[in-house]
Amino acid sequence: MPLFAKxxxxxxxxxxxxxxxxxxxxxxxxIFAGAISDSIGRKVMMCSALLLxxxxxxxxxxxxxxxxxxxxxxxxGLVLSGLPAVAMAYLSEEMxxxxxxxxxxxxxxxxxxxxxxxxxxxSLLTDALSWRIALAAIGIAGxxxxxxxxxxxxxxxxxxxxxxxxxxxxxxxxGHFRDQGLPWLFLLGFLLLGCLVSLYNYMGFRLMAEPFGLxxxxxxxxxxxxxxxxxxxxWVGKLGDRxxxxxxxxxxxxxxxxxxxxxxxxxxxxxTIGIALFTFGFFGSHSIAxxxxxxxxxxxxxxxxxxxxxxxxxxxxxVSQISGMMWxxxxxxxxxxxxxxxxxxxxxxxxxLRSLEPIxxxx
Numbered sequence: 001m002p003l004f005a006k007x008x009x010x011x012x013x014x015x016x017x018x019x020x021x022x023x024x025x026x027x028x029x030x031i032f033a034g035a036i037s038d039s040i041g042r043k044v045m046m047c048s049a050l051l052l053x054x055x056x057x058x059x060x061x062x063x064x065x066x067x068x069x070x071x072x073x074x075x076x077g078l079v080l081s082g083l084p085a086v087a088m089a090y091l092s093e094e095m096x097x098x099x100x101x102x103x104x105x106x107x108x109x110x111x112x113x114x115x116x117x118x119x120x121x122x123s124l125l126t127d128a129l130s131w132r133i134a135l136a137a138i139g140i141a142g143x144x145x146x147x148x149x150x151x152x153x154x155x156x157x158x159x160x161x162x163x164x165x166x167x168x169x170x171x172x173x174x175g176h177f178r179d180q181g182l183p184w185l186f187l188l189g190f191l192l193l194g195c196l197v198s199l200y201n202y203m204g205f206r207l208m209a210e211p212f213g214l215x216x217x218x219x220x221x222x223x224x225x226x227x228x229x230x231x232x233x234x235w236v237g238k239l240g241d242r243x244x245x246x247x248x249x250x251x252x253x254x255x256x257x258x259x260x261x262x263x264x265x266x267x268x269x270x271x272t273i274g275i276a277l278f279t280f281g282f283f284g285s286h287s288i289a290x291x292x293x294x295x296x297x298x299x300x301x302x303x304x305x306x307x308x309x310x311x312x313x314x315x316x317x318x319v320s321q322i323s324g325m326m327w328x329x330x331x332x333x334x335x336x337x338x339x340x341x342x343x344x345x346x347x348x349x350x351x352x353l354r355s356l357e358p359i360x361x362x363x
Contacts, residue, residue: 003131008066016201016324020317021070026077027313033082034306035169042090042156049082050146058139061132085306092294092301093158104291105237109230112283116226123219172303181296181356184349188289189312191346194319195339196282201320206332211266225275229283236284237291249288250350256281257343264336
């Protein structure tokens with residue numbers, strides 16, 4: 001994003017549109033992608049999404065100006081929407097309930113690895129060559145992954161197709177929003193990803209400025225903190241299976257908040273520790289929340305997962321924009337102020353969910 005700002009003559013907020021527009025189209029279109037997958041099947045939908053998104057990402061490397069790049073990024077979000085919500089539904093259907101938290105944690109650890117590899121690879125290739133070559137490399141890697149995904153993913157055994165129609169979607173929406181826990185989990189996803197994306201988006205601006213003055217390739221090393229997310233998503237998911245999600249969630253969000261506050265320090269070592277704690281807390285919280293959605297949701301399950309991710313990615317777009325405006329007024333302190341408010345709300349939601357009636361008791 002700092003390089004987009006430099007090459008296209010943009011402000012920090014304007015450069016963040018390249019991410020916000022793709023997450024916005026992704027989140028909105030997931031509602032329909034989840035419903036379509038209920039008819040045509042999970043595997044077909046996910047494989048198509050991977051293939052088309054790889055092509056769209058490669059085309060971004062050839063954008064001649066910023067409006068063209070934004071259009072291609074919007075298209076990328078649109079075609080990618082067939083993967084995330086459907087993947088959550090696939091796991092919820094195919095895995096034993098006692099292992100759902102662990103399996104969802106493994107899935108999220110994969111997204112952590114992908115997020116880290118994407119940021120690190122782009123940063124290193126951009127520093128050595130250009131951001132266009134970096135985006136093309138990501139697109140080609142995605143294309144190869146889509147081929148392996150189609151070859152390796154087992155077919156659904158618990159999936160039962162349903163006819164796609166608007167009434168089914170409306171009934172599903174009413175049912176999910178009437179649940180005592182799901183709307184709060186949707187809001188929690190909104191806040192969690194909004195905080196993560198904002199932190200990593202504007203962290204680069206801070207680290208390139210004084211007192212740090214780091215190069216793009218050095219900032220890429222900070223992005224390796226995503227590796228912590230690979231560990232925390234699996235470990236915290238297992239903790240949720242063992243001790244209960246309601247007992248674990250609020251503590252992990254508290255760790256995330258403490259890490260955020262530590263980043264106010266002007267020491268690079270302390271700043272990095274704060275990023276590590278924040279990243280640990282995010283991926284652990286997301287693992288708990290997403291598996292909880294899969295556990296509570298009744299049919300259509302893909303719609304419940306899509307709703308969670310709708311709010312999840314809308315949070316990425318909206319909280320990031322607000323954080324960008326606060327960066328313009330108060331720099332890093334403004335970003336931390338916005339994210340602290342979001343995490344305090346998330347903590348209150350997690351404490352409220354402690355009193356939620358369990359599925360078994362409700363049955």
